[in-house]
Amino acid sequence: MAPYQPTKAELDRRKIVGINAETVTDVSSTDYPGHYPGEDHSWDKFKFEDNFEVKIYKNEPLESSFSLIGLDAAVANAFRRIMIAEIPTLAIETVFVANNTSIIQDEVLAQRLGLIPLKGSKQGLLEFLKWCSPPAEGEAPYSIDSNTILLELKIACTRNEIAAKGETDPLKAYHNAHVYAKDIVFKPFGRQRNYFSGGDEIRPTNPDILIAKLRPGQEIDVDMHAIKGVGSDHAKYSPVATASYRLMPTITILKPILGKDAEKFARCFPRGVIELETVTKKEAAKKGSGYEGHEGEKKAVVKDPMKDTVSRECLRHEEFEGKVKLGRIRDHFIFSVESVGQWDSDELFLESVKILKGKCDVLKRSLTNMVR
Numbered sequence: 001m002a003p004y005q006p007t008k009a010e011l012d013r014r015k016i017v018g019i020n021a022e023t024v025t026d027v028s029s030t031d032y033p034g035h036y037p038g039e040d041h042s043w044d045k046f047k048f049e050d051n052f053e054v055k056i057y058k059n060e061p062l063e064s065s066f067s068l069i070g071l072d073a074a075v076a077n078a079f080r081r082i083m084i085a086e087i088p089t090l091a092i093e094t095v096f097v098a099n100n101t102s103i104i105q106d107e108v109l110a111q112r113l114g115l116i117p118l119k120g121s122k123q124g125l126l127e128f129l130k131w132c133s134p135p136a137e138g139e140a141p142y143s144i145d146s147n148t149i150l151l152e153l154k155i156a157c158t159r160n161e162i163a164a165k166g167e168t169d170p171l172k173a174y175h176n177a178h179v180y181a182k183d184i185v186f187k188p189f190g191r192q193r194n195y196f197s198g199g200d201e202i203r204p205t206n207p208d209i210l211i212a213k214l215r216p217g218q219e220i221d222v223d224m225h226a227i228k229g230v231g232s233d234h235a236k237y238s239p240v241a242t243a244s245y246r247l248m249p250t251i252t253i254l255k256p257i258l259g260k261d262a263e264k265f266a267r268c269f270p271r272g273v274i275e276l277e278t279v280t281k282k283e284a285a286k287k288g289s290g291y292e293g294h295e296g297e298k299k300a301v302v303k304d305p306m307k308d309t310v311s312r313e314c315l316r317h318e319e320f321e322g323k324v325k326l327g328r329i330r331d332h333f334i335f336s337v338e339s340v341g342q343w344d345s346d347e348l349f350l351e352s353v354k355i356l357k358g359k360c361d362v363l364k365r366s367l368t369n370m371v372r
Contacts, residue, residue: 004036004038004039005039006036006039014026014030014031015329015330015331015332016250016327016328016329016330017247017327017328017329017330018325018326018327019310019312019326019327019328020315020326021312021315021316026330029072029073029330029331048070051069051070052068052069052070052071053067053068053069053070054066054067054068054069055067055069059345059346060345061339061344061345062338062339062340062341062344062345063336063337063338063339063345064335064336064337064345064346064349065334065335065336065337066334066335066349067248067332067333067334067335068245068332068333068335069331069332069333070331071331071333072331073330073331073333075356076245076333076335077245078352078356079335079349079352079353079356080243080244080245080335082352082355082356083239083240083243083337083348083349083351083352084231084238084240084243085230085231085232085238086230086231086232086352086355087230087231087239087343087348087351087352087355088125088126088228088229088230088237089117089118089125089228089229089230089237089238089239089342089343090118090119090120090125090129090149090202090226090227090228090229090342091114091115091116091117091118091226091227091229091234091236091237092113092114092116092118092151092224092225092226092236093114093132093225093226093227093229094224094225095109095110095113095114095222095223095224096222096223096224096225097109097110097221097222098221098222098223099219099220099221100219100220100221100222101217101218101219101220102179102212102213102214102218102219102220103213103218104212109211109212109220109222112211112212113153113184113211113222113224114236115236116181116184116204116209116211117204117205117206117236117239117340117341117342118149118202118203118204118205118226118342119202119203119204119205119341119342120149120195120196120200120201120202120203121195121196121200122343123195124192124195124196124200125228128146128191128192128194128195129146129147129149129228130146130147130228131147131228132147132148132227132228143225144190145189145190145191145192146190146191147227147228148225148226148227149186149192149196149202149225149226149227150186150187150188150189150223150224150225150226151184151185151186151187151202151223151224151225151226152184152185152187152222152223152224153179153183153184153185153211153220153221153222153224154185154219154220154221154222155176155179155183155214155219155220156176156214156218156219156220157174157175157176157177157214157215157216157217157218157219158174158175158176158216159173159174159175159216160172160173160174160175170213170215174214174215174216176214177213177214177215178210178212178213178214179210179211179212179213179214179220180207180208180209180210180211181204181206181207181208181209181211182203182204182207182208183211184203184204184224186201186202186203188201188202202226205340205341205342206341238340239339239340239342239343239348240337240338240339240340240348241338241339241340242336242337242338243335243336243337243338243348244335244336245333245334245335245336246333246334246336247328247329247330247332247333247334248305248306248328248329248332248333248334249305249306249308249309249310249326249327249328250305250326250327250328250329251269251273251274251302251305251308251324251325251326252302252324252325252326252327253300253301253302253323253324254322254323254324254325255290255322255323256289256290256291256294256299256323257299257300257320257323257324258279258291258294258297258298258299258300259297259298261300261319261320262276262298262299262300263276263298264317264319265300265314265320265324266300268311268313268314268317268320269307269308269311269313269314270307270308270309271307272303272304272307273302273303273304273305273307273308274300274301274302274303275300275301275302275303276298276299276300276301277298277299277301278296278297278298278299279291279294279295279296279297279298279299280295281295283295306334310326310328312326314326335349337349
């Protein structure tokens with residue numbers, strides 16, 4: 001017997017996660033073999049290609065927003081976790097303090113330096129720089145040009161002799177009153193000049209990150225070693241400020257909402273989600289539409305459900321009971337990615353796809369070896 005093929009409307013209904021006043025229903029996926037008797041839900045590559053869709057809403061160097069449609073939650077979450085924890089970046093790992101007479105303790109200064117995101121040539125980061133393995137017990141650290149980046153910060157605060165008498169602004173009264181990330185100097189050695197030079201030299205992503213404040217007589221003299229790492233080792237290596245996703249909201253108006261109720265209904269949602277339109281003569285003349293006798297009145301219509309935060313505010317009001325149904329589309333993921341500067345935001349997602357593909361290749365080879 002040929003497999004039963006449900007209608008598109010039924011398939012769309014199964015994808016909706018129900019949002020009620022106090023509960024959430026139909027959370028789990030059901031499109032897998034054996035759940036619906038007589039239906040074939042085995043995974044098919046060509047079917048996936050037909051249904052999968054990518055929509056890009058915003059693509060800027062530090063921020064991007066896009067939708068992945070027709071994807072399972074496990075895969076979408078894998079992309080999110082990889083962007084946070086498995087894409088390599090540079091960060092300061094070791095700080096050698098020669099002199100620090102600022103009011104910031106050495107260990108606090110080292111921590112602040114470690115959290116400054118660094119950027120440089122992508123080719124140098126991915127192809128030239130190798131992973132720096134920790135030394136064995138009793139051994140000295142092994143630093144070479146292909147695993148360690150040398151940086152230095154040497155700065156002292158002095159009085160500004162030409163400042164006006166009685167000047168109270170420290171930035172005018174003193175030289176180097178504030179120490180910024182731009183004061184960190186990259187010291188290339190070995191083959192590093194071939195990869196990290198000109199616009200691709202190692203430098204902070206934001207030169208205006210404040211490190212410390214100094215006063216005359218205080219100085220900071222430190223050398224630093226930066227190495228390649230990933231966010232699963234330490235959060236300082238994570239290339240994203242945030243990488244998150246949410247499910248596309250759905251708002252279904254079951255019965256007409258008119259007049260003052262329509263205005264109140266619109267206020268229950270963020271601006272731009274609900275729009276007020278005028279009931280036309282044609283709508284008012286149609287029997288069973290619910291608009292009979294309401295020509296010229298305002299009605300509520302859904303304009304942009306993507307802007308909704310699903311606060312469920314409209315479900316608190318009795319006048320809307322039975323008139324609206326809220327939900328989320330289970331396989332429509334709206335991603336928001338904010339880069340801290342080492343990678344462009346769109347590159348982060350593409351790199352996560354590349355890493356996940358590599359993981360799948362490793363698993364495939366392992367399975368092949370198991371059955372030999």
